[in-house]
Amino acid sequence: MTSGNLYNHLERLSEILRTDLRKSGIEHGLQPVQLEVLHYLSVCNRYSDTPLAVTEYLGQTKGTVSQTIKVLEQKRLLQKRNDTEDKRVSHLSLTPRGSKLLDQLVPPPMLTKASDKLPERTRKQINQALQQLVMALLQSNGMKSFGVCHTCRYNLHSKDGGYFCNLVKQALTEDDVERLCREHETVG
Amino acid sequence: MTSGNLYNHLERLSEILRTDLRKSGIEHGLQPVQLEVLHYLSVCNRYSDTPLAVTEYLGQTKGTVSQTIKVLEQKRLLQKRNDTEDKRVSHLSLTPRGSKLLDQLVPPPMLTKASDKLPERTRKQINQALQQLVMALLQSNGMKSFGVCHTCRYNLHSKDGGYFCNLVKQALTEDDVERLCREHETVG
DNA sequence: GATTTTTAGTATCGAGTCGATACATTTATC
DNA sequence: GATAAATGTATCGACTCGATACTAAAAATC
Secondary structure (H helix, E strand, O other): OHHHHHHHHHHHHHHHHHHHHHHHHHOOOOOHHHHHHHHHHHHEOOOOOOHHHHHHHHOOOHHHHHHHHHHHHHOOOEEEEEOOOOOOOEEEEEOHHHHHHHHHHOOOHHHHHHHHHOOHHHHHHHHHHHHHHHHHHHHHOOOOOOOOHHHEOOEEEOOOOOEEEOOOOEEEOOOHHHOEOOOOOEOO | OHHHHHHHHHHHHHHHHHHHHHHHHHOOOOOHHHHHHHHHHHHEOOOOOOHHHHHHHHOOOHHHHHHHHHHHHHOOOEEEEEOOOOOOOEEEEEOHHHHHHHHHHOOOHHHHHHHHHOOHHHHHHHHHHHHHHHHHHHHHOOOOOOOOHHHEOOEEEOOOOOEEEOOOOEEEOOOHHHOEOOOOOEOO
């Protein structure tokens, strides 16, 4: 019953946002999925900007994602570069054009408009509730959490205030630790 | 910034659920959108079970919805009946087959599983937060609220404890007032 | 009461999504 | 060195979805 109610709200939210995204995206020749890929690339870190990471994030097959990326590359919205160490993997990044376009469409004006009308306190509550729900969903289904370093068990604070990832064994910048990582594992 | 964060969570939630719905639906030959239509029909009232209402609910075009409905009818998951008064409109209802299938897939087991692991209090908070967000989204964008009679300004309580809709000028049953209505207008 | 407009819904088309399958190449394992 | 696993691409077919054009019934206008 409770999860049924939850689902009612979620489905409705989902559909409203997706429809809106489609409408605004279509004016620029972009599909919802393509915007999601661009958006992900704008918030992930340098270890998580590969086609495989996108695949895991979106939960689609690698073939499907490969196509999407190909289209976005042809549109000059993202660019692909080969990894210097592993010749199988490639890294994706937004072009200035892609970045600019994304800024116009995401977050959807519709959502911003609604969010702005809510009291600050309510907004925080909603935000927190959503975060909890995402975490619960990912955890109880054994999916990757794609969190930021702050909440990751691999993250070590060094004495000088810097950050160090104990998985990739490399120092991280202030910018790094605020981005989503495909290797993220919740502490505890 | 806040609405950006909000969007991050929502998009992730959306994509996870949609992918899951696709995966489980595909085993029964159903697309996400088709499940959404079936689900809507299971929660709407008798004034809101028309193709047009579905169109408004999903935010798609009537042509698109018409196709979806046609497929579902061919699969014997829903049935169409003509309105007795207005020959243009038709009413949709789930067949036993459709009802049974829907029960298996919605709400998604994935969500139920996650929801079950949360404390009751948290669950209620999340549920409430989502509801607020949906309302805010619909209100600030002038969309139909699709709420239940309890929160509708057309709903009148009669002295004997029954319900009466002042828009369609008809008495409503206990079952009626718990279903979504396309004519719903928030009180106040 | 006849004409026009609006409303509910259908038919068809083309661009695009997405999973499935098959494949190529590089790296890891034994 | 042979085999297995990992990363990514190519191609196919079923399906989505908006756009456009259409039918028929109801409502509005005159």
